Amino acid sequence: MDLYEFQARQLLEEAGIPVPSAVYAATVGDAGNAADDVGYPCVVKGQATIGHRGQAGAVRLARNRDEAEVLAEKILPMRIHGHAVNGVLVAEGKSILHEYYVSISIDRSSRDFDVLATANGGTEVEEVARMHPESVRRLHIEALDDFGPQDARRMAEDIGFYHADVDQAAEVLLRMWRCFRDNDATLVEINPLAKIGDPDDESSKSLCALDAKISLDDNAAFRHQGWTRFEDTAHRDPFEARARELGLHYVHLDGQVGVIGNGAGLVMSSLDAVAGAGRTQRTGVRAANFLDIGGGASAKVMSDSLGIVLSDPQVRSVLINVYGGITSCDEVARGLLDAVAEHDPSLPIVVRFDGNQAARGLSILSAARDPRILVRSTMEEAAQAAAQAAAEPSETAKEGSR
Numbered sequence: 001m002d003l004y005e006f007q008a009r010q011l012l013e014e015a016g017i018p019v020p021s022a023v024y025a026a027t028v029g030d031a032g033n034a035a036d037d038v039g040y041p042c043v044v045k046g047q048a049t050i051g052h053r054g055q056a057g058a059v060r061l062a063r064n065r066d067e068a069e070v071l072a073e074k075i076l077p078m079r080i081h082g083h084a085v086n087g088v089l090v091a092e093g094k095s096i097l098h099e100y101y102v103s104i105s106i107d108r109s110s111r112d113f114d115v116l117a118t119a120n121g122g123t124e125v126e127e128v129a130r131m132h133p134e135s136v137r138r139l140h141i142e143a144l145d146d147f148g149p150q151d152a153r154r155m156a157e158d159i160g161f162y163h164a165d166v167d168q169a170a171e172v173l174l175r176m177w178r179c180f181r182d183n184d185a186t187l188v189e190i191n192p193l194a195k196i197g198d199p200d201d202e203s204s205k206s207l208c209a210l211d212a213k214i215s216l217d218d219n220a221a222f223r224h225q226g227w228t229r230f231e232d233t234a235h236r237d238p239f240e241a242r243a244r245e246l247g248l249h250y251v252h253l254d255g256q257v258g259v260i261g262n263g264a265g266l267v268m269s270s271l272d273a274v275a276g277a278g279r280t281q282r283t284g285v286r287a288a289n290f291l292d293i294g295g296g297a298s299a300k301v302m303s304d305s306l307g308i309v310l311s312d313p314q315v316r317s318v319l320i321n322v323y324g325g326i327t328s329c330d331e332v333a334r335g336l337l338d339a340v341a342e343h344d345p346s347l348p349i350v351v352r353f354d355g356n357q358a359a360r361g362l363s364i365l366s367a368a369r370d371p372r373i374l375v376r377s378t379m380e381e382a383a384q385a386a387a388q389a390a391a392e393p394s395e396t397a398k399e400g401s402r
């Protein structure tokens with residue numbers, strides 16, 4: 001579960017990491033009140049579970065109530081890279097002396113924890129990492145060892161925190177680690193971890209977490225009663241909420257091709273293949289969603305999946321990419337025919353099967369002679385066909401008849 005900034009900062013605060021004072025607001029009027037409470041200048045920040053909000057114009061400085069309300073009016077209806085903005089956070093406007101970047105995440109290959117950090121944080125951190133990879137430090141916290149104050153201090157020095165900041169940085173690192181561990185997080189990222197204060201007064205300077213991104217491990221939900229406080233707001237996307245009720249692994253994106261597949265890796269590759277096809281065809285067509293049906297491609301799962309994907313009005317074609325393993329493709333084919341009969345879609349569905357019983361699955365589909373179902377033998381060809389169909393809706397895809 002990806003938390004919004006206003007939720008993530010609660011966890012940082014509980015771990016004792018300094019954050020600016022801030023108030024969450026869901027409406028323009030509330031944002032005005034929040035700004036008056038926080039004081040000026042303040043920063044109006046769109047809440048969406050995605051980064052690069054600053055570059056998208058969803059993080060802006062306001063000097064008075066009018067400005068705060070005008071900004072909230074602009075930011076509240078925004079979508080950022082397909083993610084709906086859910087309220088704004090009105091935060092104390094700090095004057096920034098320097099921006100650091102620090103994150104802790106799980107490293108699945110070494111089975112320990114990765115600390116990524118750079119003294120050049122901020123909104124351009126990816127660019128910095130590309131141009132000056134040597135400035136990004138990658139360190140580890142051993143899963144079975146304790147990570148204590150001395151380790152944190154050594155790490156802070158190693159990262160390149162400026163001398164005066166090392167002590168406080170070590171404290172922040174230690175608290176970040178505890179926040180990560182105690183909350184069963186998969187990611188705790190602070191960017192910027194800002195040095196704030198009066199440039200002429202050394203004693204006024206300190207580190208403060210101006211932005212936080214935290215992802216929690218859903219598998220640990222059972223031992224965190226407190227997570228219910230995050231759930232209502234973390235699933236405002238109506239498609240994702242519905243998928244969750246049905247137990248489907250679905251992520252809503254902003255393209256036009258609905259994608260259904262089995263296995264997270266295969267589905268991700270399918271998203272890339274669709275985006276690649278959209279690029280070569282120069283239509284900019286992209287995937288409308290990620291949907292992993294996992295091992296259980298029963299008729300019900302297929303029907304629920306197709307139902308969710310088709311309910312998205314942006315969807316203009318569907319790509320179904322299944323590698324038969326335990327689930328055989330002939331079962332998937334029968335499930336798909338049932339689902340098509342049930343939902344009676346008016347748009348093309350492109351299918352690619354491989355693996356267990358792929359040929360039988362495809363011949364079941366061919367025998368149905370449904371003009372809406374197009375069969376392709378490779379992922380590449382299927383993605384091309386789905387992207388093309390989405391760009392120029394076919395005869396069968398009559399607008400408005402869905």
Ligand code: GDP
Nearest residue numbers: 051052053054059093094122123191192210211
């Ligand atoms: P992101 O773009 O989604 O990562 O959103 P951030 O919350 O990190 O904001 C983007 C940028 O806005 C930061 O890197 C800062 O440079 C700037 N920013 C955020 N909060 C403040 C603040 O309180 N004061 C000032 N001056 N700038 C801020």
Ligand code: MN
Nearest residue numbers: 191192211212
């Ligand atoms: Mn940020």
